[in-house]
Amino acid sequence: MRTRVYIDGFNLYYGCLKGQPNKWLNVHALCCNLLPRNQIDRTRYFTAQVSSRPNDPDQATRQQTYFRALATVPEISIHLGHFLTHEVKMPDAAAWRAGNYLARTVIKTEEKGSDVNLATMLLVDAFDDLFDCAVIISNDSDLKGPIEQVRNRFGKTIGLLNPQRNVSQALRPLAHFIKPIRPGALANAQFAAGLTDAVGQFQKPASW
Incomplete structure (x- = not known):
């Protein structure tokens, strides 16, 4: 069956990779x-470029190294959204519970565009009849509309590889x-520690 995979990178990361040893994932x-x-002729990976933070100055470098690793696989394409960072006023949680609704100014970072x-x-790939089966790695209910159209309007098979404990209703x-993504499957799909691309040799980030 002709298959294409669509990966919500942040949903995958926060669902089963954060704090785990399998981030160097092919x-x-x-x-x-x-x-x-x-x-599977195409695996589309959707994410956004992060910026380094004072408490994690190497974050952006690790991500760029990971992008280099993904780019060594011809079947993978990376699609980038962006981050918005701005100040907003939000109530302090402890104060809110105590009945004090005094707001504090905080820095809010939102990932935009990936979904x-x-x-x-x-939808474009379905319209162009580039697959018989679409596999989505995400548990985001916001994707209900386009998935519904691909299944009902275009008659395609839909698969979910679920990165989280429970599947979105x-x-x-x-x-x-529907298949879960278990730690053993992640461990069995790691890149080699050292890779080579057109620029030269590079290594898996040391902290991973």
Whole structure:
């Protein structure tokens, strides 16, 4: 079955990678291992470029190194959204519970564009009849609309590889099949510690 994979990078990261030892993940290999009968010709990875923070000055460098690793796999394409950082006023949680609604000014960072980019490419690829089966790695209920259209309007098979413990109740009825992403599958789909691209040799980030 002609298959394309659409990965919500932040949903994957916060669902099963953050704080775990398997971040050096070859996402295409992961999908091929979990779906050995499917012919996966494209794995689309949707994310946004992070900025280093005072408490983690190497964050952006690690991400760029990971992008280099993904780019060594011809079947993977990276689609970037962006971050918005701005000041907002929000109530202090402890004060709120005590009945004091005094707001504090905080820095809020929001990732923008990844879900819209994923939905757009999912629909465009379906319209162009580039797959028989679309596999989505996300548990975001905001994707219900485009997934519903791909299934009902274009007659495509929908699969979910779930990065979180529970499956979204909005997405569950739309899937022809659902598979969890377990730690063993992540461990079996890691890049080699050392890789080479057109620029030269590079290594897995030391903290990973």
